[in-house]
Amino acid sequence: MITAGIDIGSMSADVVIMAFDDGDQEGKIVSSAIIPTGADSAGTAKRVLDKALEEGDINPEDIQYIISTGYGRVIVPFADKNITEISCHAKGAHWVFPSARTVLDMGGQDCKVVTCDETGKVTSFVMNDKCAAGAGRSMEIMARLVGVPLESIGELSLKIVEEAAPVTSTCVLFARSEVMELMRNGVHKEDILAGACDALTSRVVSLMGRSQMEKDLVISGGIAKNIGVTKRVQERLGLDAKIPPEPQIIGALGAALFAREVLSKQTERKGAEHV
Amino acid sequence: MFSEFEAIVRDRYGHAKELKERTGKQIFGYLCSYVPEEIIYAAGAIPTRILTTEEAPTLSETLMQTYYCTFARSILHQGLAGQLDYMDGLVTAYSCATMRLAFENLQRSMGLPYTKFLYLPGIIDTPEAKNYYYKELVRFKKDLEDLFGRTISDDDLREAIAVYNENRSSISELFEGRKEAPPKISGREAYLLTLSSMLTDKADHTRLLKKLIREVPSRESLDVGASRVMLVGSPVDNVKLIDLIEKDIGAWVVADDTCTCTRYACGTTSVDQAGKDPLRALVERYLIARPPCPTKHSPTRWIQCKTCPFRDVACFDLKPDPKQELPKTLSFQTPERICRFRHALQLAINHKVEGVIAVEQKFCDPHGFDFHHVTQAFQHVGIPTLFLEIDNMVTVGQIKTRVQAFIEMLHPVDYMIDPEIRQGISL
Numbered sequence: 001m002i003t004a005g006i007d008i009g010s011m012s013a014d015v016v017i018m019a020f021d022d023g024d025q026e027g028k029i030v031s032s033a034i035i036p037t038g039a040d041s042a043g044t045a046k047r048v049l050d051k052a053l054e055e056g057d058i059n060p061e062d063i064q065y066i067i068s069t070g071y072g073r074v075i076v077p078f079a080d081k082n083i084t085e086i087s088c089h090a091k092g093a094h095w096v097f098p099s100a101r102t103v104l105d106m107g108g109q110d111c112k113v114v115t116c117d118e119t120g121k122v123t124s125f126v127m128n129d130k131c132a133a134g135a136g137r138s139m140e141i142m143a144r145l146v147g148v149p150l151e152s153i154g155e156l157s158l159k160i161v162e163e164a165a166p167v168t169s170t171c172v173l174f175a176r177s178e179v180m181e182l183m184r185n186g187v188h189k190e191d192i193l194a195g196a197c198d199a200l201t202s203r204v205v206s207l208m209g210r211s212q213m214e215k216d217l218v219i220s221g222g223i224a225k226n227i228g229v230t231k232r233v234q235e236r237l238g239l240d241a242k243i244p245p246e247p248q249i250i251g252a253l254g255a256a257l258f259a260r261e262v263l264s265k266q267t268e269r270k271g272a273e274h275v
Numbered sequence: 276m277f278s279e280f281e282a283i284v285r286d287r288y289g290h291a292k293e294l295k296e297r298t299g300k301q302i303f304g305y306l307c308s309y310v311p312e313e314i315i316y317a318a319g320a321i322p323t324r325i326l327t328t329e330e331a332p333t334l335s336e337t338l339m340q341t342y343y344c345t346f347a348r349s350i351l352h353q354g355l356a357g358q359l360d361y362m363d364g365l366v367t368a369y370s371c372a373t374m375r376l377a378f379e380n381l382q383r384s385m386g387l388p389y390t391k392f393l394y395l396p397g398i399i400d401t402p403e404a405k406n407y408y409y410k411e412l413v414r415f416k417k418d419l420e421d422l423f424g425r426t427i428s429d430d431d432l433r434e435a436i437a438v439y440n441e442n443r444s445s446i447s448e449l450f451e452g453r454k455e456a457p458p459k460i461s462g463r464e465a466y467l468l469t470l471s472s473m474l475t476d477k478a479d480h481t482r483l484l485k486k487l488i489r490e491v492p493s494r495e496s497l498d499v500g501a502s503r504v505m506l507v508g509s510p511v512d513n514v515k516l517i518d519l520i521e522k523d524i525g526a527w528v529v530a531d532d533t534c535t536c537t538r539y540a541c542g543t544t545s546v547d548q549a550g551k552d553p554l555r556a557l558v559e560r561y562l563i564a565r566p567p568c569p570t571k572h573s574p575t576r577w578i579q580c581k582t583c584p585f586r587d588v589a590c591f592d593l594k595p596d597p598k599q600e601l602p603k604t605l606s607f608q609t610p611e612r613i614c615r616f617r618h619a620l621q622l623a624i625n626h627k628v629e630g631v632i633a634v635e636q637k638f639c640d641p642h643g644f645d646f647h648h649v650t651q652a653f654q655h656v657g658i659p660t661l662f663l664e665i666d667n668m669v670t671v672g673q674i675k676t677r678v679q680a681f682i683e684m685l686h687p688v689d690y691m692i693d694p695e696i697r698q699g700i701s702l
Contacts, residue, residue, distance in 0.1 A: 071672060086680035110673070122684040124659070127677060 002030070002058070003065045003263065005255025006045055007085065008072025011108030011136055012222060013037045013044045015052040016252040017063065020260050027260060031056025032249050041072040049078070065263040067255040071109075081262060086114050086125050088254030093218040094120030095257055096244045101214040104204065104233070104241070105250070106223035108136040111204055113211035126211045128203065136222045138172045139229075142196045145179055146189045157193040157228030164194035175199065197228040204229070205236045217241040220250035276487055277464055283471040284514070291323055292361045294476060301363035306350060306378055308534040309368035309395055309568075311412060311557045313544070316477065317427050317435035318419040322366070324473035325350050325359065326512040326535070329667055338380045339373075344636045345667045346510055347377040354381040364389035364422075366415075370570045371641055389422055391415060399562040399571045408562060412554045432553035436544045442477045445484040446540040449491065453529045454626050457497045462506070462528025463517045469536045470512055500527035502685050505628040507532040507619055507649055509636035509665075516665060519675055520632070526682050530626035532619045533634070534568055541565045566618040569641040616652040623658055630659050630685045632678065637666040659684065 001020045007013065014034045020027040033052035038044050053060055068079035069088040076082070085105070093103040094116055103114045114125040128135065143150040165187045169175040182192050217239060223229050224247030234241050244250055283290050295302050301320040305312065312322040332345060332352035339348055353359050365387050367378045382390045393411050396404040420427055446468055452459030472480045504526050512535045520526055531537050542564030546556045623631065631653050635642045650660045661681040663674060
């Protein structure tokens with residue numbers, strides 16, 4: 001059985017294609033792709049799936065079931081079902097690390113803490129408030145403002161020159177004004193980025209405090225690639241987190257796993273009716 | 276059938292104006308479900324509740340900061356925008372400081388011939404509180420007598436009470452159908468019934484209800500839903516939220532503890548005892564017979580069980596193990612005392628609720644403070660809760676993600692199977 005999961009996030013669109021042998025529940029990833037989400041979500045969905053199909057040399061007709069997730073989950077025209085990213089991140093993280101009981105997903109415009117049981121089933125979740133504070137979009141804005149590539153923020157933020165500059169506003173737009181003020185005052189960009197990463201970490205840690213967190217902790221989503229944040233989060237919580245090799249596809253991976261489960265159950269059910 | 280109820284809710288201003296023209300009666304707006312509408316009705320006016328609209332409450336911003344709840348701000352906005360000009364009077368009872376601010380601003384800006392703020396104590400189930408509210412009601416009645424230039428007799432009051440009792444018990448009778456699986460009455464319908472009841476003449480409304488009661492048994496049954504959920508918390512008066520849960524996600528709202536639905540319809544006024552003062556009977560209904568709101572029943576009274584005056588009715592005696600068999604009935608009231616949490620648990624058990632959605636109108640302090648305790652109460656019986664902040668439904672996307680994830684949590688994969696195949700699966 002071949003299934004696909006597609007995660008249309010606010011900043012990136014990700015696809016995972018999985019193959020399962022008969023009776024196999026574990027499966028393996030046969031292809032994956034990540035592209036930025038454009039203004040046209042439906043078109044983005046098509047493009048990212050095509051990319052994964054091409055890279056895995058897979059025939060589109062071979063995909064038996066597709067589940068979409070993420071903010072754009074309802075506008076993927078070719079998806080059979082949609083499931084929230086909350087269920088999918090727990091599922092995906094649990095597949096990569098079976099010991100996972102808490103998943104911290106730091107995405108483009110929100111941040112969530114999901115707890116799950118030993119089967120990867122969600123037991124509770126909390127999400128940040130409506131604004132993008134504590135999410136990827138704020139990091140993107142800071143990178144542009146300071147004039148460094150997004151990917152290098154984490155490393156730079158750890159090379160503090162004098163001391164981390166305080167960035168206190170929760171609102172990204174106010175934080176942006178604060179950072180502009182710091183730049184005018186000649187504060188080193190490393191110190192500004194350290195302050196921005198500290199601020200984001202505080203937000204995430206207080207969210208963790210509201211959750212029913214248990215070990216092991218897995219960090220997923222785009223910000224999991226930012227060592228400046230992941231290192232600080234682990235320090236503040238006083239525990240080691242597990243970070244998947246490609247944290248950005250965890251939602252899509254969970255969706256592909258759900259696709260197998262739903263399809264198997266439907267087939268089983270239909271079979272039972274025919275008997 | 277429901278279109279008649281829906282039309283009243285949708286075109287509430289038009290309906291009120293039409294009602295006024297048709298009956299020649301005055302229309303009194305009121306803001307809170309603690310206002311004893313029966314007295315207004317007995318005086319010959321029609322009380323209609325002011326509910327929110329989806330219009331951005333921009334005009335309220337000069338008088339109220341944007342960090343007050345949208346429920347109060349929307350009400351003030353409607354008054355300032357002239358949308359409530361059909362009203363002849365405005366009444367409220369003290370619930371929270373925000374609603375009081377909305378009321379006072381309307382009072383000052385609308386120039387209505389009659390306004391009344393009923394002082395309602397913060398603790399309501401003591402003899403002192405009952406006496407206090409009784410005296411408030413006596414003064415209120417006197418006010419209305421002066422205003423309308425006629426005496427409101429005990430018989431007038433008894434007549435109004437009978438009209439209201441019949442309406443409330445008809446709604447409660449229909450709500451029995453929410454216990455069934457699948458429910459006979461959807462959450463959307465339940466809310467439309469109660470909301471429309473607040474917006475029209477009660478006698479007319481009861482006639483519609485009676486018709487519905489006759490029709491319900493022969494109705495086609497509703498689909499097998501994905502899950503059975505209950506709403507608790509701040510006033511919910513926008514059925515779009517219910518639609519999102521029921522239509523978009525497929526879970527039925529089978530119960531609620533909100534003042535815009537079940538809490539409004541709960542509890543009738545008992546005037547059985549011959550010679551009993553109808554105003555005293557009204558005090559009993561409003562302070563004891565209906566479940567209280569968090570502004571009148573502090574959660575800390577429950578967690579400090581040892582000193583809690585309600586300890587004999589509080590829920591700590593429930594078995595915390597969800598596998599234990601639950602008591603079939605829980606009473607939330609004794610002659611003198613009431614417990615809100617027990618009432619909510621009772622509803623959840625009777626209506627076979629699987630998950631509870633605790634709704635908070637953004638910046639609604641009483642319900643915000645309450646959430647932690649609500650969660651604890653439901654944890655006692657193994658029912659998970661979701662905290663959902665709403666704000667005139669502006670960010671439907673995030674609300675949908677939260678609710679959908681909650682339903683997925685309750686029913687992992689079965690919920691996602693095609694409905695026609697799902698029919699046979701017991702969820």
